[in-house]
Amino acid sequence: MNDQLRWRYWPIRLKLLFLTMLVSTLGIALVCVSLIVLENRTYRNQMESELHVIASILAEQSAAALLFEDREQLRSISSSLRQIETITQACVFDAAGMLLTSLNEPDKVTCPDLSTAPVMGFEANAYKLMVPVTLDQEVLGYIYLNSHLKVLRAHIQSFVMAAVGIGLLIQLLLLFVAYKLQRIVSHPILALSDTAEQIAIEHDYSIRAPVSGHDELGRLSATFNDMISTIQLQNRRILESRDSLERKVEERTAQLSLANRELEAFSYSVSHDLRQPLRAIEGFSQALEEDCEENLNDLGKDYLRRVRAASVRMSNLIDGLLVLSRVSRQTVEAEPVDLTSLLQEICDELCSIGDRPPTEIHIQPDMAVTGDSRMLRVAFQNLLENAWKYSSKKDRRRIEVTSTSDSAGAVVKVQDNGAGFDMKYVEKLFVAFNRLHTPSEFGGTGIGLATVYRVIRRHHGEVWAESELGKGATFYVKLPHSAEQR
C-alpha cells in the first residue's frame, strides 16, 4: 500500500476535515434513520386506523344482511370495497365461522380459515384485520379485510429519498463550513511546522513562529520560540568561545613557533659557534704537540693530553645535545620500519669501529614497527651502543634483541649481560646528564638515554628498563602501531 495513503501520512487539514465530515455524516445518518422509522410507524398507525374505520362501517352495514343471511346483500356490500384500491380481499363469515361471501370470488382460498384462529396484523406484504359483526351484543359474524402495503412502501421509499437528498445537501454545506473552520486549528500548526522546517533547512535561528491566541497552540508556538531563542543564544556563545579559542590557539602557535625558531637558532649556535673555539683548542694543542714537542717536558705533554681529552669529551657532549635537540623538534613521520634491518646495520657499523665485537649478537628476524625511521635509528643506536659499552668488560658478551607484538603495538626488548645498574637509581636513568657510572668505569655523556626517552615519547610509546648489578640490563621499548604522532 502506498505510504501516502496511510492515515499517519495524511496532512493535518485533511485529517481534521475527514474527522469533521465523519462525525457529521454519522449525525445526519442517525437523524435520517430515526425520521424514517418514525414516519414508517406513523404511516402504519394511520393505515391501521383507516382500515378499522372501514371495517367498522362494513360491519354495521352487514349486520342486517347477516341476520337474515341475505347473501346477495352481503356480496353487494363487499363489492363496494372495490372502490378502495388498497384492499385486496374482504371476506364475510357467519357466527360459526363459515365463509358467506368474499370480494374476489375466485380467490376464496385467500380467505382465512377461522377454525384455526388466524393471525391478524402486519405481515411482510400485507395487513390483515378481522372485526366481529354484532347486534345488541350478539355476534352475528365476522368481517376480514386484507390490505397490501404497496402504498406504504412507496411512501416510505419517497421519504427515504427525500431524507437522503436533504442529508447530502446538508453534508455539502457542512463540508464547506468545516473546510473554512479547520483553518482555525490547522493554520497555527502549519505555520509552526513551516517555521521549524525553515529553521532546520536554513539554520537561521533568528526566525520566529507566529503566535496566535492563548490556547495550547498559542502556548506551543510561544514555547517553540523560546527554545529557538535559547538555541540562538547558545550558538552565539559557542561561536564567541570558538573565536576566542581560535585567537588563543593562534597566539599560542605564534609563541610556540617563535620559541621553536629561537631553539633552532640556539642549536645552530651550539653546533657552529661552540664547536669553533673547541676546534681551536683541540687543533692548537695537537699542533703544539706535533710542532713543538721537543720544547715540552713530560708534565707539559700530560697537561696537553688532558686538554685534548677534555675537548673530545666536550665535542661528544655538543654532538649529543644537538641530536637531542633535533629529535625534539623534528616532525615525526609514521611509516613502517624494518627494525631487524635497521638494528643489523647499526650492529655492523659498531662492529666495524669497535675494538672487540660481542661474542654473540642475536637479532630476532622480521621485526617491524611503525614510526620515524631516522629517529628510531637514533634511539636504537643509543641502546645498542650502551649494550656494547657496558658489556665490554665481560668475557662472553651477549646482546639480544627480540620483540613481541599485539593489536596495540610492539614491545622491543634489548638485553645485554653487561655491568647493569642498581634498580634504586632507575628513576635517574632517562634524565639528561645523570650517569650511573663514573667516567673511569665507563665513558659517556649522559645524554644518550634522555634522547631515547624523547624519541620514544614522541612516538607515543614507552621505554623502561630492568637490571641487576653485574648481570646485565634489559631495556623495553613499547611502540604503538599507528598512534597519532606529535
Add this chain to the structure above:
Amino acid sequence: MEGYSILVVEDNPDDQVLTVRALKNASKNCQIVVLEDGQAAIDYLFGNGADEALNKLGVVLLDLKLPRVNGLEVLNKIRSSPRTNWLPVIMVTSSDEPGELLEAYRLGANSYINKPINLREFTDQMNVLARYWLQVNKVPRAGSVRKV
C-alpha cells in the same frame, strides 16, 4: 699543476691558521689565498685583477657562515656568472644542519665537508682534498670559458 692556488674564505683567525697549516702539510708548493669574508671573496673573484686570479685558481674552500655576505650567497654568485660557474667550490663548515647541506648542493656546491674537531683528521681531509682537486680533477680554464 702544483702552481694552482687554493682560495680559502674563512672568517675565524684560528681556523685560518689551522687550515693553512693542514694544506701546507698536504701540499708544500701550493699557493694559498686567505680571505676573511664573503664580500672580500666576491671582490677577489669579480673585481680588478680577477682574470689573473681565476687563471691560477684550482679550488675554493668556502666557509658557510661568514660575516656580511655568507658562504651560500658567495656560492650563488659564483654559479650565476659564466666567468666563474666552472669553479670547483667546496663548502667547509662546522655545522651539520641537513637543511644547509641540501641548500649548498642545490646552489651547485661540488663538495661539502664538516670540519672535524681532531686536527689529524682535518689534516687528512685537506690532504685528500688538495690532491684530488689540484692534481686529479680537471677544470676548464677561465680564459676558454670567457670566449663563449
